[in-house]
Amino acid sequence: MKNYVSASILSADMLNLESEIKKLEQNSIDMVHFDVMDGVFVDNITYGLPILKSIRKITDMCLDVHLMIINPLKYIEGFADFGADIITFHIESESDVMQTINAIHKKGIKAALAIKPMTPAEKVYEYLPYLDMVLVMTVEPGFGGQKFIESTVEKIEKLKAKIKELGLDTDIQVDGGIDDKTSVIVKNAGANVLVSGSYLFKSENMKNAAMMMREDKCSIK
Ligand code: DX5
Ligand code: ZN
Numbered sequence: 001m002k003n004y005v006s007a008s009i010l011s012a013d014m015l016n017l018e019s020e021i022k023k024l025e026q027n028s029i030d031m032v033h034f035d036v037m038d039g040v041f042v043d044n045i046t047y048g049l050p051i052l053k054s055i056r057k058i059t060d061m062c063l064d065v066h067l068m069i070i071n072p073l074k075y076i077e078g079f080a081d082f083g084a085d086i087i088t089f090h091i092e093s094e095s096d097v098m099q100t101i102n103a104i105h106k107k108g109i110k111a112a113l114a115i116k117p118m119t120p121a122e123k124v125y126e127y128l129p130y131l132d133m134v135l136v137m138t139v140e141p142g143f144g145g146q147k148f149i150e151s152t153v154e155k156i157e158k159l160k161a162k163i164k165e166l167g168l169d170t171d172i173q174v175d176g177g178i179d180d181k182t183s184v185i186v187k188n189a190g191a192n193v194l195v196s197g198s199y200l201f202k203s204e205n206m207k208n209a210a211m212m213m214r215e216d217k218c219s220i221k
Helices: 014-026 049-058 072-081 097-106 121-130 150-165 182-189 198-202 206-214
Strands: 004-008 031-037 062-068 086-090 110-115 133-137 171-175 193-196
Touching (some): 004 206, 014 049, 014 206, 031 049, 049 062, 072 097, 097 110, 110 171, 133 150, 150 182, 182 206, 193 198, 193 206, 198 206
Parallel strands (some): 004 031, 031 062, 133 171, 171 193
16 A cells, blocks of 8 residues: 655644645645644644635645544534545544544545544444544644654554455554654554654655655565
8 A cells, every 4th residue: 555644734833834835745745634632632722724724725735634622523514615635533532433424425525533542443443444544643642742652553453454354445544753763663564644743844854754754664675
């Protein structure tokens, strides 16, 4: 499966968001990862609908919206209308999972379900046939710049095996502490959509940093 890099703009310069998005385009980044936090589902508050709408106006990039909010179902229509191409919501939220997946698909965009580091992989099995992507959080959601949690690797492997067993081609996304080193570990486990904030935005050469993440280093062994 093709590997993709999704840049989390949580680490971008908010006062210069337009030039930061242009930088992602110029450096062949595949997607813009847009973290929405409500201060209830997680202990942080970020940005929401008006900012997404403004970003949509200045780019054709794939907008990968990660909802860390208590009631995602209520906001699906808004985020879809304002330009999301993928909407990811959490299984630990209060919205009904199937209803939320259906609401996303009804808007003609991709649906993904996220699990926090302590949530077992098995919880998403029943939803796999209806999902375009599963997000395995590799840190506790809420903040950028945290350390990758190793115990999530086994969950990625389990999910990958289940997806294969079911004959599906569901993407597996990872988010949190992903850099040139941890990306090798998660790709070996079966992940192919790599979210990165601090590593990408702090890198001196973003294009090279993304290439390091995408390439399958193990294939040259
Ligand atoms: C954390 C967010 C992530 C975060 C990743 O809750 O969902 O998208 O921005 O940042 P890094 O790559 O710095 O761990
Ligand atoms: Zn995220």
